[in-house]
Every structure is written in C-alpha cells, then in structure tokens.
Amino acid sequence: MxxxxxxxxxxxxxxxxxxxxxxxxxxxxxxxxxxxxxxxxxxxxxxxxxxxxxxxxxxxxxxxxxxxxxxxxxxxxxxxxxxxxxxxxxxxxxxxxxxxxxxxxxxxxxxxxxxxxxxxxxxxxxxxxxGVPFTTALMCLRRAQVTANDIVLVLGSKGAVGSAAVQMAKALGAKQVLTAARGDDSKPDVLLATQDLAALLKDRISALTNGHGVDVVIDTVGDPALMSATMEQLASNGRFAWIAAPRGNVDKSISLDIFQAYRKGLSLLGCNSASPTVEELAEQLRFMSDWIDRGLLKxxxxxxxxxxxxxxxxxxxxxxxxxxxxxxx
CATH class of the missing domain: 3.90.180.10 (Medium-chain alcohol dehydrogenases, catalytic domain)
Structure with missing residues (x-):
C-alpha cells in the first residue's frame, strides 16, 4: 500500500x-x-x-x-x-x-x-x-458542563473547533450562544479588532447579556491577553475552557485576580485533544451522530x-x- x-x-x-x-x-x-x-x-x-x-x-x-x-x-x-x-x-x-x-x-x-x-x-x-475539531469542541462543552441556563461565548468562532462549538452549544440548548472572532466576514457578536480588548469585551458582553456576563467561555484562540480580558466577563460560577496556547519562546502567562476568581467560584478547564483514547473519541462521535442526522451539526x-x-x-x-x-x- x-x-x-x-x-x-x-x-x-x-x-x-x-x-x-x-x-x-x-x-x-x-x-x-x-x-x-x-x-x-x-x-x-x-x-x-x-x-x-x-x-x-x-x-x-x-x-x-x-x-x-x-x-x-x-x-x-x-x-x-x-x-x-x-x-x-x-x-x-x-x-x-x-x-x-x-x-x-x-x-x-x-x-x-x-x-x-x-x-x-x-x-x-x-x-x-x-474528527479532531468536533471531538475537541464536545470535550470543551462537556468539561464546562453546559446547560440550558448558560450563556456561552465562543472565542475563535470562525475556526474549525469554534464553529463546531457554536453549533453544539445550540444543540445542547444553551440559553444564548455568542460568537467572537477577529474577522468580520462571519459577522460575530464580538469583533476582536481593537487593542483594548478588556474595554471592548466589557462593553459588548454587558450589552449582549444585560449585564449578566457569560457563564461559559470556549476559547479556541489561546491568546493570553484575550484570555485575561475575557475571564473578567465571566459570571458567578463561570467556566473557562481552552484548547490552545502560544508556542515557542513567548510569554504564556495570564493575569488573573485570584480574589475575584474565588469569590465568583470560577473554574479554569484546560482541554487537551490528545488525552482521550481512540475508543473514548469514538463514543463522542457516536454521541454526535443524532445531531448530524437531524441537521443540528453540519x-x-x-x-x-x-x-x-x-x-x-x-x-x-x-x-x-x-x-x-x-x-x-
């Protein structure tokens, strides 16, 4: 062969x-x-x-x-x-x-x-x-325990994992699913096109959620500055799941107010797509089959x-x- x-x-x-x-x-x-x-x-x-x-x-x-x-x-x-x-x-x-x-x-x-x-x-x-993008998106949503009461924000919503996460969050019945991307061709709810990410996210998320903030963030970008700015928009008991980080000899640290984090009960969830076994990923694909058959996941x-x-x-x-x-x- x-x-x-x-x-x-x-x-x-x-x-x-x-x-x-x-x-x-x-x-x-x-x-x-x-x-x-x-x-x-x-x-x-x-x-x-x-x-x-x-x-x-x-x-x-x-x-x-x-x-x-x-x-x-x-x-x-x-x-x-x-x-x-x-x-x-x-x-x-x-x-x-x-x-x-x-x-x-x-x-x-x-x-x-x-x-x-x-x-x-x-x-x-x-x-x-x-395979990789769909199962990675589902891993993030499962670890974040998305429910029908949650407002979900997907960073990098135009990408392969991000676009799958948007569809899956909707299929799971999330109350509201918000998108964020750097390009405006996908018409995201939050256009990440400014240097002052903290101010941008604060204004847009507050307006989009009536001041509640987001319950779940699915981060497919892995940019430390964006990550730090977005964490500030998490509501009480918020969950932040991410799949990526910068590579090479660059700063990979984030800024986190640990006082506010514990007071709000925040959870940080790193999701590594290489961790599951091939059998575990097969279970995830079987789980998604109904969504695909019903046209909820394309x-x-x-x-x-x-x-x-x-x-x-x-x-x-x-x-x-x-x-x-x-x-x-």
Missing amino acids: KALQLIRVTSSVPPTFAKANLPIPRPQPGYALVQIHYASVQPSDRMNAQGGFPYTTFPRVPGRDYSGVVVDVADDTNDAKTWIGKSVYGTSGSTLGFGVDGTHAQYCLIPQAALVEKPEPLSHIQAATV AQDEKDFDVVILDDAIEKGYGKTGKVIIDMS
Missing part, C-alpha cells in the same frame, strides 16, 4: 518525511482493517511531522482523522463480521499517528471498539474533516478544502497551512 512515513534517527534532528510502499497491515484480534478513502491533515499532524511531540515513536505513518470502509476483521464472530463493507469514520488522541501507524495510508488498523458508522448526511470527504462544505492525492500530500498537504484532505485512491 502507499503511505506517508516519518523517520527519525535521533531526537536532535527533525524527522524526515517520505512516501513509502508498506505491507498492508494484517488484522489482529480486536482490530479491523479499514481501507482509507480520505484523511485530513490537521495542524497536529503537521506539528508531528516537525518532531513536535516527544511521545511519537518512529518510523511512523502519521494521521489522526479518516473516513473509509471496513474490509476485514480478525474476530470470527457475527457481530465483528457485520462491520465488513460499512462506511466508517473516526479520529484519535495520541494513538494513531503517534504510537501506532495512523491514517495517512491506504489502509489502517482501527480498534473494533472504535469503529463508528459514518452518518448518512456526511460525504466521505466531510467525514474525514470532523460539517464544512467539501469546496472549503483542497483535496490532494497521496503522492502530492507531503508538498501540497503538509507543506501548507490551509485545509487539506488527502485522497487515498
């Missing part, structure tokens, strides 16, 4: 990236062989190719998200065999592409317990794009992504920062 493969001789140098012809994996007990149709290139995949994760073992086929068809299973039971021929999709935390070979190949071994049937409204291309249009063939994926997929899907055919 054709595959992409990372090789790293020593931790002192970045991995090398190459196309490879590898044996098709043989199903092991508890696993299914999935023929990958499409796989997205997530930011974490690009970071993995640069040696950004110390727990990655080499040589390694990268890739976390996928859609495809089950072609074989090892278990000789009727329940296992019913998966053969079904269209499936999925994602991974720090397993696929890190500790075991991932989805940027024509075939991949997936734990049978992690198989999730692709919802009918999603094309195979769309299904390959939703993936981005196929036209929003560049589809590249596997032979071109290193240059045109990993070598750029846009939204890229690898066609494995």
